[in-house]
Amino acid sequence: NAGVMQNPRHLVRRRGQEARLRCSPMKGHSHVYWYRQLPEEGLKFMVYLQKENIIDESGMPKERFSAEFPKEGPSILRIQQVVRGDSAAYFCASSPILPSAGANVLTFGAGSRLTVL
Amino acid sequence: KNEVEQSPQNLTAQEGEFITINCSYSVGISALHWLQQHPGGGIVSLFMLSSGKKKHGRLIATINIQEKHSSLHITASHPRDSAVYICAGPNQAGTALIFGKGTTLSVSS
Numbered sequence: 445n446a447g448v449m450q451n452p453r454h455l456v457r458r459r460g461q462e463a464r465l466r467c468s469p470m471k472g473h474s475h476v477y478w479y480r481q482l483p484e485e486g487l488k489f490m491v492y493l494q495k496e497n498i499i500d501e502s503g504m505p506k507e508r509f510s511a512e513f514p515k516e517g518p519s520i521l522r523i524q525q526v527v528r529g530d531s532a533a534y535f536c537a538s539s540p541i542l543p544s545a546g547a548n549v550l551t552f553g554a555g556s557r558l559t560v561l
Numbered sequence: 562k563n564e565v566e567q568s569p570q571n572l573t574a575q576e577g578e579f580i581t582i583n584c585s586y587s588v589g590i591s592a593l594h595w596l597q598q599h600p601g602g603g604i605v606s607l608f609m610l611s612s613g614k615k616k617h618g619r620l621i622a623t624i625n626i627q628e629k630h631s632s633l634h635i636t637a638s639h640p641r642d643s644a645v646y647i648c649a650g651p652n653q654a655g656t657a658l659i660f661g662k663g664t665t666l667s668v669s670s
Binding site for chain 1: 594596602603604605606609647649652654656657658659660661662663
């Protein structure tokens, strides 16, 4: 049971390029969450997905950011035309049930650190 | 909208000291999470609790749902406890977690 796998661990992009971050949830987990941690700041919710559905994207910037969790394959967070302010650590977490439900089953990946030059 | 506030923001301690980190939230929730973020950045879920107290090794978490307050205690602190401790509660939709800004703990020997 490999846990939540994120890749790449580190990604460097120039302004205007695209960044794609991937997250494979734990086996048996159908809920995926993306969080962003800006330098010197706390974690902020971005988006919650289940297979083929975006359930809550209230934390996603309105432009340039998108997320998907296809039927097959990992969840992908895509940032188009990156800017320096996108430099952050992006964490993915997964759970078999909602985090507001009864059990402590939320598992985080190690994060992907994006640096925009 | 649920606001989650932690105190203190930074905490230094000598090895062996008893540590307390506090967390308050603004709306009623069914459960609260305590997380630990290591200096390398990895995040580990320590506790999820909805009432009373939970204990794991030297870590103890308590919650008072009526007062909307939770505490994380570390007994006999050790330098390896140095990390950022984060509390988190569900958003109003129950679809994701809202995080406190974290408490940076540094334990010296």
